Amino acid sequence: MTALSFGATVLDAGRTRFRLWAPALAEVGLEIDRLPAVAMTALGDGWFETEVSCGPGARYRYRLPNGLAVPDPASRAQADDVHGPSVVVDPDRYPWRNADWRGRPWRDSVLYELHTGLFGGFDGVRAALPRLAELGITAVELMPVSDFSGTRNWGYDGVLPFAPDRAYGSPEQLKALVDSAHDLQLMMFLDVVYNHFGPDGNYLASYAPQFFRDDLHTPWGVAIDFRRPQVRRFFTENALYWLHEYRFDGLRLDAVHAIGDPAWLDEMAAEVRSAIEPGRHVHLVLEHDGNEAGHLRRDFTAQWNDDAHHALHVLLTGERDGYYRDYVDATRHLARCLKEGFAYQGDPSIHRDGRPRGTPSADLAPTKFIVFLQNHDQIGNRPLGDRLARLADRDALKAAVALQLLAPCIPLIFMGEETFDERPFLFFTDFHGELATAVREGRRREFRHFAGFASEKISDPNARESFECCRVTATGDSGFYRTLLALRQSAIVPRLEGARAIDAQVIGPGAVEGRWRLGDGSLLTIAANLSTEACPFIGPGASQLYESRPDAVRNSQLRDRSTVAFLASPS
Numbered sequence: 001m002t003a004l005s006f007g008a009t010v011l012d013a014g015r016t017r018f019r020l021w022a023p024a025l026a027e028v029g030l031e032i033d034r035l036p037a038v039a040m041t042a043l044g045d046g047w048f049e050t051e052v053s054c055g056p057g058a059r060y061r062y063r064l065p066n067g068l069a070v071p072d073p074a075s076r077a078q079a080d081d082v083h084g085p086s087v088v089v090d091p092d093r094y095p096w097r098n099a100d101w102r103g104r105p106w107r108d109s110v111l112y113e114l115h116t117g118l119f120g121g122f123d124g125v126r127a128a129l130p131r132l133a134e135l136g137i138t139a140v141e142l143m144p145v146s147d148f149s150g151t152r153n154w155g156y157d158g159v160l161p162f163a164p165d166r167a168y169g170s171p172e173q174l175k176a177l178v179d180s181a182h183d184l185q186l187m188m189f190l191d192v193v194y195n196h197f198g199p200d201g202n203y204l205a206s207y208a209p210q211f212f213r214d215d216l217h218t219p220w221g222v223a224i225d226f227r228r229p230q231v232r233r234f235f236t237e238n239a240l241y242w243l244h245e246y247r248f249d250g251l252r253l254d255a256v257h258a259i260g261d262p263a264w265l266d267e268m269a270a271e272v273r274s275a276i277e278p279g280r281h282v283h284l285v286l287e288h289d290g291n292e293a294g295h296l297r298r299d300f301t302a303q304w305n306d307d308a309h310h311a312l313h314v315l316l317t318g319e320r321d322g323y324y325r326d327y328v329d330a331t332r333h334l335a336r337c338l339k340e341g342f343a344y345q346g347d348p349s350i351h352r353d354g355r356p357r358g359t360p361s362a363d364l365a366p367t368k369f370i371v372f373l374q375n376h377d378q379i380g381n382r383p384l385g386d387r388l389a390r391l392a393d394r395d396a397l398k399a400a401v402a403l404q405l406l407a408p409c410i411p412l413i414f415m416g417e418e419t420f421d422e423r424p425f426l427f428f429t430d431f432h433g434e435l436a437t438a439v440r441e442g443r444r445r446e447f448r449h450f451a452g453f454a455s456e457k458i459s460d461p462n463a464r465e466s467f468e469c470c471r472v473t474a475t476g477d478s479g480f481y482r483t484l485l486a487l488r489q490s491a492i493v494p495r496l497e498g499a500r501a502i503d504a505q506v507i508g509p510g511a512v513e514g515r516w517r518l519g520d521g522s523l524l525t526i527a528a529n530l531s532t533e534a535c536p537f538i539g540p541g542a543s544q545l546y547e548s549r550p551d552a553v554r555n556s557q558l559r560d561r562s563t564v565a566f567l568a569s570p571s
Contacts, residue, residue: 004237007074007162010056010090017051020062020072021230022207029063031085037063046208046230056093059085062207070203074234075147075163077171082149082159082201091245094175098182103249103281104138106301107367107496110405110485111189111412112137113375115425116145117152118415118471122169122177129177129184131474135418136485139187141252143376145174146193149200150430152467154376155191156220156254157198157429161238178247187249189285190242194235195258196220200435218258226261236268240275243282250283250301257290269299285370291342291358296368302410305369307333307343312373312400315510315530316392323351331506338407338514339504341369366408366499366516373400374414376425383447383458385424385470387416394420395549395561396530398480402548402563403528405484406492408499408516419476426459428467436462484546491545491567495520508535511558515540521570528563542568 003009009017022028023046029037032054040048040062054060059079061069071078075086112132119125125140132140144155147163158165164174181188196218197204204211211231216223225231242248256265269284276282283301296303310323314330326349327333333343341361349357361368372378379387388397397420405411416423431439444458459466498519507513510531516524525540537558545565547553552562 004074004162004241005233006237007072007076008060008086008088010088011051012055014053014055015051016054016058016088017049018060018072019047019049020207021046021234022048022062022064023210023230025065025207027065028207031061031063031069033059046210054088056088056090058088060088061085064207066206068203068206070206071160071201073160073204073208075160078147078160078163078166080166082147086163089171091171094172096175096247097179098247101182101247102277102279103283104185104187105281105497106283106410107493108138109187109283109410110136110138110488111141111370111410112139112415113141113143113191113372113412114415115143115154115376115470116168117467121167122164122173126177126180128474129181129186133184133186135478135482136489137186137413139189139249140181141189141250141412142191144191144193144254147201148198150432152428152430152464153198154380154427154429156193157200158193159198159200159202161192161194161235162241175246182247187281187283188247189250189252189283190246190248191252191254192238192242193254194224194238195255196222196224200431213260216260218255220258223258223260226259226264232261232264232267235264236271239268239272243272243276249281250285252285252287252304254287255289256286257288257292262292262295265295265300266298269295273299291344291361293342293345293359293361293364296361296364302368302370304375304412305337305341305371305409308337308369308371308409309373309375309378311337311343312404312530313378313388316373316388316396316400326351331508331510331512335504335506335512335514337369337371337504338512339501341366366501367410367496369409370412371404371407371409372412372414373397373404374417375412376414379414379425380427385426385459387422387425389420389422393532393561399528399530399548399561399563401481402484402546402565403526405481405488406524406526406546406563406565407514408492408496408501408518408524411488413481416472418478418481419472419474421472421476423470423472425470426466427461428470429461431462487546492518492524495522495524499524507537507558509533511535511537513537523568525566525568526563527558527565529558529560532560534558534560539564540566540568542566 040050072086076089077087146158147160151167213225286303311330311334314327344358495518502515504514511529513527534557545567549562
């Protein structure tokens, strides 16, 4: 069990301690199962505490002096939705089958990002695990599961960070999912959101306005005040909670550039490293739009590489809208990503009005960067949620997939990619009333600058159809991905430890060649041509490992829309 400073802690079968940080109040009551409120003891510094005779399953809320009854911000489970009572949970009740599981090294990682609701909840994801393991996936990454308003949401509108959403299943069902993954030697990752709370069901401002800053805002609302030790502790304990109580193998931290005190990130990561059992592999992954490489030299494992995605997307689609304006020289940017990690390492950004973006990253290993062709953001934040299977030439897309899966960077696959599924992935919520109207109209305003915009084509995020049409099936042919992932596992992964980039260069419009010295001294060369014209290419004189199209290299030419890989043994 994780020792939490906040919330309900079961002391024995019939007694529970409750703690709440409410610095704006002089008194707080605790209600158990709708019985009259019991006054909590003020401990000072905004803390309130009490012990009462109740055990697992008891429903409770905190009663404020103005009469408002609120859920526990550290609730481990909710009886209904975010506005209802919290439930006392005994975290030691689940009987782990794989308590001795120690995870897998980072080099093994092939991440598969999915939305739990679209798979049918925790049990639905659990049923899909054998298929994903057979495909060659080694790590399943859940989009956020913390309790949000309604039954349908991407998860980034969560308001109770410790409570798995009831729409997906119980805490025990989530633990069973993790346990089943470990049965199959699969790692489990969880996406967590520490930069904001959702717009419905967050009551913190009514008793702890000090949780927020009045001088800083994020794109999603008021910023959280990480300068306060209680706030820092709340989120550090949340990270430890998912890793200890649920035995997740890793966390992906969403949009950390929106966290006002970046020092907390390294503080939290250092505590995680010190708290994890010796010999256990735990991985911490960042999403950071600022390309801040410094965290990767300390206790963070890797970062999503948006630059690599943006360059590949421009080469595959020709799009130049929005942030893609920064990648008009996409081939050069892709080559720099293969060689040095980030494309923007302090370079001026057109999309940011010429301001510099990023820090130097060339000294970092390629496994510090996660490369993806699609993810929830890059599909779902498009007006129609369209996937690359609809936008790109199929041979060019396969060439890009081959580059992604055979390069030494860590690959991430978004659900449905493996079968080239063409179903959209839309933005969806389950809000009502004025909030539903605001979200719907805001979504349509957001896309007015896109070419060919037509507001009637933008789906209502709150309509159930916007959720249902995003379901993917396992009926398509995943053989292309299965072949590449098997090749990665046999030829690349055993050599990844200590791999370093040697060089990457542009060899033609839309064509790049990258070379890496792998950990055993062998030399990996990959050339990818995503354009519609052949380009000059002289192979490295090594054994050909793979080609995405027959006769990809012929007469010193690399065929259009093709990728080849060569592996030379150590000299």
